[in-house]
Structure formats: C-alpha cells, structure tokens
Amino acid sequence: MKQYHFAIVGATGLVGRTFLKVLEEYDLPIASLHLFASEKSKGKKILFQGKEIEVEALSPTCFQGMDFALFSAGATVSKEWAPVAEKEGAIVVDNSSCWRMDESVSLIVPEINIEDYHEKRKIIANPNCSTIQSVLPLKALDEEFHLKRVVYTTYQAVSGSGMKGIEDLRRCQKGEKNQFYPYDISQTCIPEIDVAMDNLYTKEEMKMVNETRKILHRPNLKVAATCIRVPVEVAHGVVMQCEFENEVSVERAREVLSSMEGIKVVDDLKNHIYPVSTLAKDNDFVYVGRIRKDLSCENGLILYCVGDNVRKGAAANAVQIVKKIIEGR
Ligand SMILES: NC(=O)c1ccc[n+]([C@@H]2O[C@H](COP(=O)([O-])OP(=O)(O)OC[C@H]3O[C@@H](n4cnc5c(N)ncnc54)[C@H](OP(=O)(O)O)[C@@H]3O)[C@@H](O)[C@H]2O)c1
The missing domain is CATH 3.30.360.10 (Dihydrodipicolinate Reductase; domain 2)
Incomplete structure (x- = not known):
C-alpha cells in the first residue's frame, strides 16, 4: 500500500494535538509526519506512535515532498502558508475560516459532499465546528x-x-x-x-x-x-x-x-x-x-x-476527508 507524507501546522494547539490522536486512531498509511507551530515552539518534542517528533518553524521549503498538510493555526497563517503547501503539490485541509467561502475551494463534510473536491484546487476547507x-x-x-x-x-x-x-x-x-x-x-x-x-x-x-x-x-x-x-x-x-x-x-x-x-x-x-x-x-x-x-x-x-x-468539528472531519481521498485513489 502507498504511504503518504504528512504535515501538521499548528501541531501544539488544541486541534493540532487532536490531529495527532485521530491520525493514530484512524491508522492512515503514514510514511512521515512533520510538525509545525510558531517560532516559540521550535524544538519542542511531541509523541506520535511512540516516537518523539521535533516541532519545526514554517519556511518557504518546508512542504517539499508532502502529500497532505493539515492546518490548524488560525486564518492568518493559513492565508499565507496554505498556498505555499499547495504549490508544492500537497493536498491542504484547512481548519480556519480563511478559505471556506472562496468559490474555487471545496468545503467538505465527507459523509455529505466529498465529491466536491477537485484536483484543480488542492486546498480543502474544513467547515466551522x-x-x-x-x-x-x-x-x-x-x-x-x-x-x-x-x-x-x-x-x-x-x-x-x-x-x-x-x-x-x-x-x-x-x-x-x-x-x-x-x-x-x-x-x-x-x-x-x-x-x-x-x-x-x-x-x-x-x-x-x-x-x-x-x-x-x-x-x-x-x-x-x-x-x-x-x-x-x-x-x-x-x-x-x-x-x-x-x-x-x-x-x-x-x-x-x-x-x-x-x-x-x-x-x-x-x-x-x-x-x-x-x-x-x-x-x-x-x-x-x-x-x-x-x-x-x-x-x-x-x-x-x-x-x-475538537474532533468531528475539526480534527476528525479533516482526517476523514484525507481517508476518503486516499481510499478513492
Ligand atoms: N477549537 C475548536 O473547536 C476548533 C474547531 C474548528 C476549527 N478550529 C480552528 O482551528 C485553528 C486552531 O484552533 P485551536 O483551537 O487548536 O487553537 P490553539 O489551541 O490556540 O492553537 C493554535 C496553534 O497555532 C499555532 N500558531 C500560532 N501562530 C502561529 C504561527 N505564526 N506560525 C505557525 N503556527 C502558529 C500555535 O503554535 P504555538 O503553540 O507555537 O503558539 C498552535 O499550535 C483556528 O483556526 C480555529 O478557528 C478550532
């Protein structure tokens, strides 16, 4: 089975930490996981699947090679960095309100409208909780x-x-x-x-x-x-x-x-x-x-x-979107 490279932006926050929990529970095929937060959290260590992962700061090249980037660091961060991840070829699932009403971006609850996702626009917005x-x-x-x-x-x-x-x-x-x-x-x-x-x-x-x-x-x-x-x-x-x-x-x-x-x-x-x-x-x-x-x-x-x-209203809905995309491939 193909394995995928993941990034979490806002990994030290409430939704970010729940992403980690939900990713473990849903047992997705993860080849690597990179964690990002603000400069002040750089170097912090967070446990995932029994291993410590060091938190990194965002940089223009940090999304190279990523397949999926899950964002939960607020609208300002999403506005600036989601297009950077998208440009590198990652599918972005964004928890902020930044992209939700953008006509080119799909707004998805996977049980309802996963088919709204289209490869032309790789940013997917997670709706309000x-x-x-x-x-x-x-x-x-x-x-x-x-x-x-x-x-x-x-x-x-x-x-x-x-x-x-x-x-x-x-x-x-x-x-x-x-x-x-x-x-x-x-x-x-x-x-x-x-x-x-x-x-x-x-x-x-x-x-x-x-x-x-x-x-x-x-x-x-x-x-x-x-x-x-x-x-x-x-x-x-x-x-x-x-x-x-x-x-x-x-x-x-x-x-x-x-x-x-x-x-x-x-x-x-x-x-x-x-x-x-x-x-x-x-x-x-x-x-x-x-x-x-x-x-x-x-x-x-x-x-x-x-x-x-925090789960169905944010992290779990995003992970379920990713799961459906992977299953549909
Ligand atoms: N809580 C909910 O129920 C819920 C539901 C749906 C959507 N959301 C959305 O999810 C997002 C996060 O919410 P939250 O509740 O998890 O907030 P939170 O607990 O305050 O966490 C915010 C996260 O963003 C990071 N961050 C802040 N500024 C940053 C920067 N300049 N660069 C990189 N990372 C930065 C923080 O890192 P540091 O620890 O380093 O500061 C932290 O990891 C928001 O957009 C919120 O609207 C939340």
Whole structure:
C-alpha cells in the first residue's frame, strides 16, 4: 500500500494535538509526519506512535515532498502558508475560516459532499465546528422532506476558542477574574461568538448561514443562527428548527437520521435519553435527539444535536476527508 507524507501546522494547539490522536486512531498509511507551530515552539518534542517528533518553524521549503498538510493555526497563517503547501503539490485541509467561502475551494463534510473536491484546487476547507454537526442531520432530513428553512441556536463549548477558552473557564471556576471572555464564563452563557457584523449578527452566526448553503448546494436556503458560548469544556449543542416542503413524521425522521453515516439517534425523553455533551466527548459521532414536530408551523421539526467540536468539528472531519481521498485513489 502507498504511504503518504504528512504535515501538521499548528501541531501544539488544541486541534493540532487532536490531529495527532485521530491520525493514530484512524491508522492512515503514514510514511512521515512533520510538525509545525510558531517560532516559540521550535524544538519542542511531541509523541506520535511512540516516537518523539521535533516541532519545526514554517519556511518557504518546508512542504517539499508532502502529500497532505493539515492546518490548524488560525486564518492568518493559513492565508499565507496554505498556498505555499499547495504549490508544492500537497493536498491542504484547512481548519480556519480563511478559505471556506472562496468559490474555487471545496468545503467538505465527507459523509455529505466529498465529491466536491477537485484536483484543480488542492486546498480543502474544513467547515466551522457548529456547521459540521448541524449539516449532517440536515442533509438526511433535506433528502427526505426537502428543507425550506432552518433556525439554529447553538450552545458552544469553551474549547471552541482553543486553549485560551478552556483556561478562562478553569480560571473563573477557581474564583479568579476572567481574562479571555468579556464575562465570567463559569457563571453565565455569553451570546457572542467571534466578532460583531454590521447586520447585528456575529461572524460565527454568519459562518453557519453561509457554510450551510455551500455544503448543501442550496444558495438560497433560508437560514438564521444565534450562537451562544456556554460553560462546558467540550462538545457543542445545536437546536435546529427546520421547516420542510413535504409533510413530516417523527418516526420517518428518526429512520432517515439513523441510516445517515456519522449520526446516532438517542431519543427517548421519558427515560431521560437524549444528546448530552458528555456522550459526544472524545468520539466522532453526531448525536441527535429531542426530535418532535414544531407546533409553530405546518411541516416543521425541532431537534437537538451534540458533537465533539475538537474532533468531528475539526480534527476528525479533516482526517476523514484525507481517508476518503486516499481510499478513492
Ligand atoms: N477549537 C475548536 O473547536 C476548533 C474547531 C474548528 C476549527 N478550529 C480552528 O482551528 C485553528 C486552531 O484552533 P485551536 O483551537 O487548536 O487553537 P490553539 O489551541 O490556540 O492553537 C493554535 C496553534 O497555532 C499555532 N500558531 C500560532 N501562530 C502561529 C504561527 N505564526 N506560525 C505557525 N503556527 C502558529 C500555535 O503554535 P504555538 O503553540 O507555537 O503558539 C498552535 O499550535 C483556528 O483556526 C480555529 O478557528 C478550532
């Protein structure tokens, strides 16, 4: 079997370290792995498959010979360095928001639209974490009932802000003053994720709107989102209010969701069985439950899903993309 040369950019970060874990678990044919981070991490050693790998700084020639480059070092680094890796012939999977809405770049959730990847543009964008876990159930329901409109409300874990978010929650839990979020995240939910836009939505909310349309190939789909940070370390929750063209039934919704790759339906309210953050933590499934008819419109369903934002919302989705590309060769 052919072996491939891999690079991880942002290897010392939360998503970067999860890349290493997921790459080990998915057992891809790896010939070599190079780890990159900022200058300050140069020389640090990180364990992979029982061997220490030294962290390197980025350089104009550092991607020579690489087959895959997984980026999770923020949009500024991706903007500058992803084209360098692409030019060297590597397929880039980028976790930042930098390339997602670029028309030439594919935005992929592998269970839904891996065929959007085309060799002409070797940069692939990994969608926003809340979008990934939401479009999986939406895709299944859209195929069955034909989606007209969706309203998202998210409950997003602090790990979505990287290590800084986790550290601020832990700091506040110890009674110390908040340094990263504008309020004490241990005591309140914060209805602001990413920067404010002129239309009074946040950038995170507009990411969900635009990325949902692109992944589902529905440029005119009616979508709105409200994104809320909550005092949970890992796993985002999303309430989805969906309206369809066709008549809906809860039973049929459960069937189509259960048969979608990557989803587990957990839905038995009377026995307290529904998606909770702890169920999703450290695995790659999106858990869907609380499925019921929307009493406020004709063909509507309301559901709730949770997913590990660092795994399926970032590292695992990227590695699954790579796996599908390798398998397709
Ligand atoms: N956390 C999530 O749930 C999540 C989900 C989806 C997407 N993402 C995206 O993934 C990216 C990383 O997020 P994270 O949560 O892993 O953040 P993080 O924990 O803060 O890690 C950031 C990483 O980027 C590296 N880095 C920073 N500046 C660099 C530079 N100039 N050159 C090279 N490397 C540099 C850091 O290296 P040093 O250690 O040397 O500073 C570190 O490895 C972001 O774009 C984020 O939006 C995160």
